[in-house]
Amino acid sequence: MTKEENYLTIKENGSHEIVIKKSRFIATLARTETVEDAEKVIAAVSKKYHDATHNTFAYTIGLNDDHVKASDNGEPSGTAGVPELKALQLMKLKNVTVVVTRYFGGIKLGAGGLIRAYSNSVTKGAEAIGVVKRVLQQELSFHVAYNRLDEVNHFLTNEQIYVEKITYGVDVVIHLFINEQEQAELEEKLSNLLAGKVTFTKGEKRYNEIEITDHHYHEH
Structure with missing residues (x-):
């Protein structure tokens, strides 16, 4: 994965359960940076819930959705995996795999009901776990x-x-991280503040994580 862009992803791996008409839907979400990572998550969750009615999944890998896959795992075609993938994409989440496990509760939901249930499982799961913006920043010290x-x-x-x-x-030595495009402006302001008596040393570039709390994902 190239370290060139800022992107949204889940705060950490986790799971979240909702119950709809007696059916249990357990969304397990994990950060995955390769297809191999995604496949390991799917295999592990499917093994954990081997007695479930369905273990459906979706993943998106890469900052441009370079690798995506969705599976209905026996649910009617297009009612599980694709809605899950669309939910991830609508939230603009990258490098995430979700497995939604269903334990059938005896009441059929119909195609529309299933689509909503699987989509909501992902959205509510991501919101419960938390979403972060991974921002590529430059280290500066002075x-x-x-x-x-x-x-x-x-x-x-x-x-x-x-x-x-x-x-x-x-x-005193202060070590800070700054978005690269804001670096020159910050250096200028600090130089003015300190009457030019300051020298900046560049360190590494790295992703830092900023928690997103407003859930207006389209604005980030």
Whole structure:
């Protein structure tokens, strides 16, 4: 996977159950970055719930939905796997595999009912587990005199900059992460604040995770 883009995914692996007309629908969601990862998750969940009526699944791998697959696992064609995949895509989730396990409760739901049930299982499951935005950021560090630390901290808090750590020695070293496109502007503001007496050192690039709490996924 190329580290070029920001994307949404689930906060962690987990499961969530809903009951519709006595049928239990258990959505198990996992982060998966390869098709092999996805297949392992599907196999493990299918084994765990081997006595279930159906273990349906969907996955999307890659930042451009490079590999997608959906399975109805014996449910009427198009009523389970595809609605699950569409639910993942509607939420703009990437690198996620979902297995929705159904224990039949004796009441038939019909095609429309099944589509809603499987789709809702995924959406409610992802919302219960939590969604994060993975943001590719650049590490920057710089030195600050002790008597300027409060001022700089106040500035960084106001700018909503993610500070990774602060080390204290002869002076203070602040390590932070910033979106690459915002780096030049931040450096300029800090230089102005510190009257040009600051040097920045670039570190690694890495994904940091920001929790999404508003569920208006289309806006991110």
